Amino acid sequence: MLKIGITGGIGVGKTIISRMFALLGVPIYDSDARAKWVMRHDEGLQQELIDAYGVEAFTGEGELNRTFLAKIVFNNPQRLQQLNALVHPHVRNDFFKWVAMHADKPYVIKEAALMYESEAWKQIDKMIAVFAPLDVRIKRLLHRDKHRTEADISAIIERQLSEEEKMARADHVIFNDDQQLVIPQVLALHDHFLSLTSE
Template structure:
């Protein structure tokens, strides 16, 4: 079974591209969603997070206090690095368990915004980078995330690995730039991955 990663910065449309693969019957592992699940349900990770960021990391009811945790790591790169170093290994283990349950498929997809930053590209055979120009990404995000300002969006983008670097490291690029149709690009890769010998 081939393991394919799909990544791209905020606003490039990687989730839309992933859904197209899903319609074709490809199992999709959404690393961001699963990370939230693991942070709630993995007892070892819960203890590690409380040790690192304090007992207020979880509410009295046992739920992750995302606002508290965000406040602890925002504008503190070393704390964010610590958070990621605790969470990513557990998500990696979760992915491996999930992937084992889909061994009958020709290939699976792992969608992760921080594929290269988290080193999770090491768990996949090839990576697709979804690309969109900066101006288009900002326009999409202002429409989608009405609570964010253009300055907020640019700050998030500035903290992520550059699109140029992601495209350099990826084996495949899907252009979601409103100039090229996405579906033919997805279908071409689907055909290629479905026939691949691992």
């Protein structure tokens, strides 16, 4: 079974691309959603987070206090790196358990914004980078995330690995730039991955 990674910066449309693959019957591992789940359900990780950030890391109901954590790590690269270093190994373990559950499939997809930064790409067979120009990404994000300003979005983008580097390191690129049709690109890659698994 092939493990395919999908990555790209905020606003490029990773989730839309993943949904297209899902419609073709491909299991999708949403790293962001699973990370939130793992932080709520993995007692070992919960204790590590409390040790690092204090009991305020969780609410009285046992939910992750995302607002509290965001304030700590948002403008502090060292604290953000610390948070990622705690969370990513647990998410990696969760991913491999999930992969085992889909062993009957020709290939699965892991969607993650920080695929290279977290070194998760090392557990992946083929990488897809989704690309959209900066102006298109900002326009999409201002429409999607009403609470964010253009300055907020630019700050997030600046902290992420450049799109040029992601594309250079990827095996395949999907252009989601509002100029090229996306569905034919997805279908071509789907056929390609199926051909690799049938060799």
